[in-house]
Amino acid sequence: MNRITLEGKLLFATVIVAFLTLVLTASALIPTYASYRSTHDNLLAVERFRQVLEAATRMSAERGPANDVMAIEPGSDALAMERLTNFRRISDLALEALDEPIAVEISSSSPDLQKALADTRDQLRKARGAVDRVAVTPLAERRPEDVQAAIGEMIEVIDTFQAVVDWHVEAFTSGRPELTAPFLTGRMISDMREYGGRAASQIMGPIATRQPLRDSHVTDASRTIGRLLELRTLMQGQKVITDHDALSADLMEDVDTIFFRSGLNLVNILIEQGKISGDYSISAVDLTRDYVPTLRPLERLRTLFLDDVVKRYRAQHDAASYRLSVIAVITASALAVLFMLFRSIRLHMLDPLLTARRQIIALAEGGGITNLETISKAPEMRSLFEALELLGGKLDERAEYEARLKMQAEKDGLTGVWNRRALEGFGKAPSEREEDVCLMLIDIDHFKTVNDTYGHLTGDAVLIEIAALLQSAMRPGDIVARYGGEEFAVLVPTSDLANTMDFAEELRSRIQAHVIRDAETGIDLSITVSIGVASSRGGADGWRPLVASADEALYCAKKKGRNRICVFGGEADWDITASALIPFRARRAASL
Template sequence: MIFKVAFALGIGVVRKSILELLLRHRNPKAEGGRRGKHSLQRKFVLGIGVVTICIVFLSITVLQRVYNDYAEARDNFAGISSYWLVLDAANRISAERGPANVAMASTNIDNAASLQRLAASRTLTDQSQDRLDIQPPSPFGPVPASLLRQVRQQLLRARNNVDHVAALPPAGRRPDDMKSAIANMFEVVDLLRVLTVWRGNTVIARDPSLAGNVVIASLLTDLREYGGRMGSQIIVPVTFHQKLSQEEGDAKDQTRAHLLEIWRTIESFRVLFEDDARVLQAHDEAERLFFGEGVGYIDSVVSQGKQSGDYLTTASELTERYVPTLRTLERFRVVFLDVLLETMGGIRDHAWFKLVEISLATAAILLTLVGLMLSAHFFLFKPLLLAGEAVVDLAEEREVNVTDPAGIYGGEMLRLFDAIGVLRGKLSERSELTRQLKNEAETDGLTGISNRRVLDFVGENGIGEAAAPSARCLILLDVDHFKAINDTHGHGVGDLVLKEVASLVRSIVPPRAIVARFGGEEFAVLIDGADLGRAVTLGREIRLALQQHRMVTAKGTQINVTASFGVATGLGGLDGWNRLIEEADLALYRAKSDGRNRVRFFMNGAMAQKDCPKTLNTEPRPS
């Protein structure tokens, strides 16, 4: 449930990132422009990362479970394989007693052949024990070396006793010597049983579900051991043609009863192997040949021995007839363990293939996510971010290239860039229209210089970077006798005069000065700073240049134009600007009153007299 919630959250983050990307540039300043505080690409990567982490955690959980199944199947296979080797070693020792009994009971005629069979059997026994030494590492641990060493030492003593008896001539052999050698062989199996119990317990401790199979394998080994013991218990009387003693008869009866008890116990676990035809066939064969023929044959020999020592069979014949029935028990055990290992191997292999399959699927999903992230970055976020930056550039009136030179984007993205191209064209048209409207709103239509609105705005707020209420100087000039020019030459000539005056003034004043049409035939020059002397000097330069300028009409008529000037200095701001206009206007009015074509200035809150201060040179009389 946690993984589902986290996965949904990751998908939500990705979806939200895409939606925010489309709306990102609606307010570039609020979002921080193209370098916003929150990167949508990081959000996308975060979303993909969350989904990836969830998939990884989910995959790890599934992989852990599958790996545990695989590890359990692998360990069970290794445990049963190791148990199989221990049981096989025990079975080989049991099987070695048959050739050993024949060798001790053989005559001079068949002694060489019996010894040869004994040597071959001992080789198989030794090989089974060597396999216990070279088992691969397993979670069950190695076979205890000390216990295996004791088994080999006991086996060596038992073999020495067998060889001693077999080396004696038939007439020199005694029943007690042969019984002692057989008993020594029994002791080897009893000692090895400790090892089989230990290994069986380690397998069951690791996986209790294997208890039934371990028990059956152990019972089948015991079945072969006690089946062999039943034959060994009567081999001595048969060899020496002795009547079976009460003790020997009771021992045989106990062994027979124990065999039947083992078989009934195996039958109670029949559900564990009845589904496999091979095991059932081996079971039926053991039941028919061993319990039907082998046990019956031993019963008949025992019956003869209880009556007298005159047996109808020899020790060699007894072994040759009885041992084949014991091999059915061996085959039952081998088939059962082989099928069990085959099943466990299948479970192990299935778990391994499932582990590999899920691992590859997880790797494919992760690679797909990486590819999705890279593809989304390249084919989705990169073009969208480029488009977003283009929108910001367009909004900030910067030049932007919205084409796709590489031709890598198509479909919706291509249409998006086409749309931005159209938007750029529309914004360019609007920008040009806005510029024209702004120019018309701020420029006098006749003279091409600034109008009164611009002059008032700058006067109140400052020139360039200067801010109100900084000091500034204002020059007001009025064309002398302009009405007479209009009346004499017409309004067309009057308009020409105004244009010429504006052009002349613009050519003389500093670049940062504001030249504006104040109204009618009045013009204004606004200069930043409080240097009244510089402003008066500039006014005189303009007056003199205008006086010396010759204007010619279209008809060739020459017109002499002069102007009166009023200069003042003051602060900006609404109140300061209005006061500055009033003072400059008073100075202009004084210039007109004094005869026109002259410069007058307002200083220190009063109109300057005809004799100017020393800082301001008195202008020459107009010619």
């Protein structure tokens, strides 16, 4: 009773100290965890927004191959159709990625996201249908307004998708003002890429049909170019890549040089040509080929910007995670010290006698004992535990010796398989179901010749390899044993004699195909075996008749020329195995 009271007091004191430690830790852990959750959600939000802008870019890029197929004769360019198919598949995959649940807690008053995505898919199907109808129309019959209408449907896809972009901007920046700037900048760069592609698309219809530009074409293209110039002005002086002023400047220089000065200049030239006539300096296909590469600086700008944003928020997340981990480790360490202190006191003051009692009971019941070296012992208890260690060691030695004796009594010392005594134990053991079992007796052919020619060491090697081959072929429940000399036995727990015969033939063939090399002479030995198979009731009463029947069948196999299988009672062996009136040993003596 005193022991329990003392242990209870010790436990109570430990719990109080642990509680106070947790209270102090919580004052630092709670704000750190809040910071961790905030940076974690910001990182997920930025990665999600990158997927949204990527989907917008993929659908915008689909206009390029769509313009190509509307500028050529139907079926004249299989590669153009394949390219359009690939771009459509990429757009579909980008949209499918947005169907994944958002792992960030959000609050948005915008229309349902799924409805916005569904509207985008509907418009995308409508636009693709319009493109496909124009593409199958012979080039001479295509009207500029049909081509431009299909292009307008493709542009409308991006306008419809803006609801998805708006939803994410509002959902992620509401309550997270730190995301407003990178989201708006990312959207601005994405819009620049969209308007860049739209500027050429808006004059693609007349160019594809070699018709002059209408006022509406000129107005739309000029408005788009004006919007591009406004976006470029807003981007002026912005640091696109954090802590990399030179890289930001280089990116904007590429945008100005390659897109604004080269790409837009090409569009302006074509607009001026279209105002006069339909005699353009390049075809619609050539326009796509020459203009699309000028958009790549905008795509690279968007990609590097979003990568940099993700990198910055991942760094913030990692820093918060590190701080949280440090506090958690310190807390866990403090609690671990308290636990170890409680455990140490209990181990040295309360447990030695109880431990000794448990070990003595375990030894009395024939069980083992734990490693007493790991138990801290008071000086007064050292003699007792040393005695327990000595007693445990002696009992272990005895158990090991008994196991070794049992192994020697049941295992063949040369081959490692069961010996005859163990086999008889298995064969005579009562079974749960009174069913027949099958027994194979396997004799190595001409084994005496092997011993006489190559020596007993080679003979032993042959026995070892044959035993290994048999053991490796055994199925669950099968038992292989060395029956004596060059004979092995296989006990099969089944009454299916036909299946056992097939198994015996498999063993015979495997042994015949196996080559054994004599270690002394280097000569390869081909070994064959004769097998006798019998089936009868197992158990103590049926074991001896079963062995006699298998021995009879083995004699049959050897008399018929060896390297074969005989079954006791089989019609093919009736002349040998059915003559039960002549004792088996007498017939063998008569044949010698």
